[in-house]
Amino acid sequence: MGRTLPFKSAHVAWFGNRAYAMNQLGPAASIFAQLLDADPENATYAILLGKSCTLMPDSIKECEKLERFAATDPKHAEVDTYAAMSILARSPETANLTLAAKLLDEAIEADPKLPEAHLQKGFLLQSQDRWQESIPELEASAALRPESSKAHYLLMLAYSRTGKREKAQEEMVLQKSTGHRKEKAATLGTRKFQCLSWFRHEPNGESK
Secondary structure, eight states: OOOOOOHHHHHHHHHHHHHHHTTOHHHHHHHHHHHHHHSTTOHHHHHHHHHHHTTSTTTOTTHHHHHHHHHHOTTOHHHHHHHHHHHHTSOTTTOOHHHHHHHHHHHHHHOTTOHHHHHHHHHHHHHTTOHHHHHHHHHHHHHHOTTOHHHHHHHHHHHHHTTOHHHHHHHHHHHHHHHHHHHHHHHHHHHHHHHHHHHHHSGGGOOO
């Protein structure tokens, strides 16, 4: 686990989180990388950097620092998973799949109940046309996080590719239902945010 941030570092991290929330991933990654440079053993900074690197891995040079942290601290499952996700999100020409597989194996060994690690390992295996091998990883991910539409979608593909048509159909139904629930929840969340924003900006919550 990451340690509690000192006040100054926490203040800097706040700016990084703000940049990330505004989709300014380059500046956010730069801030988190600088914090990690100042405290190379702080897993919290590595996780924050990882969140940016998984979205823009090819254009953020600081992502290499995330991989170095993961290599020196193989027992931190969440950091290993973020590092692997960063690699898998890159273009095929630059993605080091061997390293990604190693990181995911270490993540699963450190925390077998981390659904994202199993999901990414299944995705990696499918990218190598190893459909049958991907099934146990994706089944584990779906069991740990049943609401994951991604896990059900990848399972649907794996079952379809390996001739398990009935199971593929079941996963397609689950994928659609979980995706619909997420879309509904996101809509409700947006409406709640809009309502709260209006209430905060109107005197006494009264309409004009």
